[in-house]
Amino acid sequence: xxxxxxxxxxxxxxxxxxxxxxxxxxxxxxxxxxxxxxxxxxxxxxxxxxxxxxxxxxxxxxxxxxxxxxxxxxxxxxxxxxxxxxxxxxxxxxxxxxxxxxxxxxxxxxxxxxxxxxxxxxxxxxxxxxxxxxxxxxxxxxxxxxxxxxxxxxxxxxxxxxxxxxxxxxxxxxxxxxxxxxxxxxxxxxxxxxxx
Numbered sequence: 001x002x003x004x005x006x007x008x009x010x011x012x013x014x015x016x017x018x019x020x021x022x023x024x025x026x027x028x029x030x031x032x033x034x035x036x037x038x039x040x041x042x043x044x045x046x047x048x049x050x051x052x053x054x055x056x057x058x059x060x061x062x063x064x065x066x067x068x069x070x071x072x073x074x075x076x077x078x079x080x081x082x083x084x085x086x087x088x089x090x091x092x093x094x095x096x097x098x099x100x101x102x103x104x105x106x107x108x109x110x111x112x113x114x115x116x117x118x119x120x121x122x123x124x125x126x127x128x129x130x131x132x133x134x135x136x137x138x139x140x141x142x143x144x145x146x147x148x149x150x151x152x153x154x155x156x157x158x159x160x161x162x163x164x165x166x167x168x169x170x171x172x173x174x175x176x177x178x179x180x181x182x183x184x185x186x187x188x189x190x191x192x193x194x195x196x
Contacts, residue, residue: 001148001150001151002157004147005161005162005164005165006165009165010168012137012141012144012169013168013169013170015137015140017135018042018132018135018173019173021038021131022038023176023191023195024195025038025123025128025131027188027191027192027194027195028123031191032180032181033125034123034125035176037125037126037128037129037132039132039170039174041133042132042133042136043166043170045141046136046141046144049141049144049145050144050162050165052145053145053149054151057149057151060153060154075145076143076147079139079143080143083139144169148165
């Protein structure tokens, strides 16, 4: 369980879409506060999923070959298969769109990009929190939930594994937030370059 949770947490933290959105949130005016709201909502989702699973299992892993164990294995298999099929679909779609001629009006003016960044500049902390909930990689969070079923709360190591999972899944966001807090000049320059 520990290794599985750490791998899933690593995949969640390296998932590019929330990281890109967090860069936009953090580089906006009052970005540190908006970033804090984003991280709080992100962590709240992770903790809520873990807590719900632990409440359903009572903090004890189900017996081997019992219906809950079989259901957890089936959920892991379904999520894994779904993620593999989705990635293959995206790979094939990218390959076919790479050979297609560019659509009319699809120049590199960046008007849609500037529109998105201007919306992020005007967004509130609540909007940043909602964005965190929407952009959470729910497939991987589901895989983490299916793994948490194996947690046995009578052992201290299970608590540490669950804590490590939540911290690791949030570590890229926390690193950017702390960089912005402790080195605002360098961070603002780096974020402006990324945003551009």
